[in-house]
Amino acid sequence: MCLNFETVQPPTEESKVLVQKLRIIFFIHLAVAVIKTIFLVTSGLIEFLNCFILYLAYSTLNYCNCVMYIIFNIMSSVAIITIVGQQIQSGSFLSSRNSGISNAFTVFNILTFIFYIVAIRYAFLAYREFKAITNALYSGGMNFAASAVGRNNTAYQRGMSNDRADPESRPPRGIPVGSGQQQPAGGFRAFGGAGVSIGGN
16 A cells, blocks of 8 residues: 555645645755765665655655655654754764864754654644545445445345246246247147057057
């Protein structure tokens, strides 16, 4: 379910708005992934995977991908909190003793943390909307199938009741319908008369 690649158009106004916002978040997250790749390749690759999950979420209206995106962002947020917390504990948070690149990366992490919070919020809103759309489509398909089965059962029951009400209309058993066979007139039966002996005593 989470690996559905078929593009789905948003059917409601709320879903259209959320898809547009998720698309904006996708491009921002893509920029975050590029910057993180410069500082740390492994972290950047994880962010690219997260971007791919977000793309699947808003292009296929898949609420399962929204959940995965939220989980990955929570994990990244916890990692940032841990890094910044260690810097504060050691007294190296935005310290002049650090290099400019280190302080710039710290500021970038703080801004990224704020972005994660906003992304998680809209991903959760999209999760609720996409799940409601999926449930509506699923329940509608089930109702259609149930109504079709009900119509078939009703037609079958009507046919059975008609056969019970008019048994004369049914053909006799053992004789194919439309075979065209008729009984001879006068009650004649083949080989049913008296025999004649030829050349006998």
